[in-house]
Amino acid sequence: MxxxxxxxxxxxxxxxxxxxxxxxxxxxxxxxxxxxxxxxxxxxxxxxxxxxxxxxxxxxxxxxxxxxxxxxxxxxxxxxxxxxxxxxxxxxxxxxxxxxxxxxxxxxxxxxxxxxxxxxxxxxxxxTCLTDDAQAYAIAKFAKGQRWKRVSILFDQQQPYSVGMVTAFESAYK
Incomplete structure (x- = not known):
């Protein structure tokens, strides 16, 4: 066979x-x-x-x-x-x-x-790219390093990219 x-x-x-x-x-x-x-x-x-x-x-x-x-x-x-x-x-x-x-x-x-x-x-x-979480963590780390007391975020609430990035940033910045 x-x-x-x-x-x-x-x-x-x-x-x-x-x-x-x-x-x-x-x-x-x-x-x-x-x-x-x-x-x-x-x-x-x-x-x-x-x-x-x-x-x-x-x-x-x-x-x-x-x-x-x-x-x-x-x-x-x-x-x-x-x-x-x-x-x-x-x-x-x-x-x-x-x-x-x-x-x-x-x-x-x-x-x-x-x-x-x-x-x-x-x-x-x-x-082949970084996730929102990884990018947001790096941005939050930078912002913390600048010792900014407040951060404003403008984003498109209809786009998963924007929503995911903001959610991850908020979590990492706390």
């Missing part, structure tokens, strides 16, 4: 491309970050593909900075054959997409979504 399985696999050619998906805010309020992230991903893929036997092919879906588009974009990328997902730049959009990637068993990495709960989606989800 082993030889039959092995022979069957030998007849199937290995794919020549690796399909990677990215869901990014290419338009909308956070487009500056999405476009810059896309350029970085493109550069990394170009450098990798110079020497690679199996080339990486990138497919990008624009979320337009809308949290409601996160899960939709990740579902489309996976349905189209992506074996890994890169994105999103914003925590609110990443939270929605991470749940889909985890459920479908596809690894996802975010370069900039900082909300602490993102990696709680499961073992398929990772990040």
């Amino acid at each position: 082993f030889s039959a399985i092995t022979l069957g696999q030998a007849d199937t050619p290995a794919p020549t491309e690796i399909s990677v998906g990215a869901y990014l805010s290419m338009t909308g309020a956070t487009a500056t970050f999405g476009v810059a992230t896309h350029e970085g991903i493109q550069l990394a893929i170009e450098l990798y593909n110079v020497r690679a036997k199996r080339k990486v092919k990138l497919r990008v879906i624009d979320t337009a900075g809308k949290p409601s588009e996160g899960a939709v974009a990740v579902t489309r990328l996976i349905d189209d054959g992506a074996v890994a997902i890169i994105g999103e730049v914003s925590s609110s959009i990443t939270l929605a997409g991470a749940a889909v990637a985890q459920q479908r068993g596809i690894p996802m990495i975010t370069p900039s979504a900082t909300h602490p709960n993102i990696t709680d989606a499961g073992d398929m989800i990772s990040r």
Whole structure:
């Protein structure tokens, strides 16, 4: 039986491309970050593909900075054959997409979504940046070092990034 399985696999050619998906805010309020992230991903893929036997092919879906588009974009990328997902730049959009990637068993990495709960989606989800907690701790430590008696915080109450950062800062500053 082993030889039959092995022979069957030998007849199937290995794919020549690796399909990677990215869901990014290419338009909308956070487009500056999405476009810059896309350029970085493109550069990394170009450098990798110079020497690679199996080339990486990138497919990008624009979320337009809308949290409601996160899960939709990740579902489309996976349905189209992506074996890994890169994105999103914003925590609110990443939270929605991470749940889909985890459920479908596809690894996802975010370069900039900082909300602490993102990696709680499961073992398929990772990040390359500091969490809100870590950043807020550093800011609080700096503020304490300045011996400021009062600190004012202006933030967007509708954004998980802002809310998470403020909550962590308040906790660390006490």
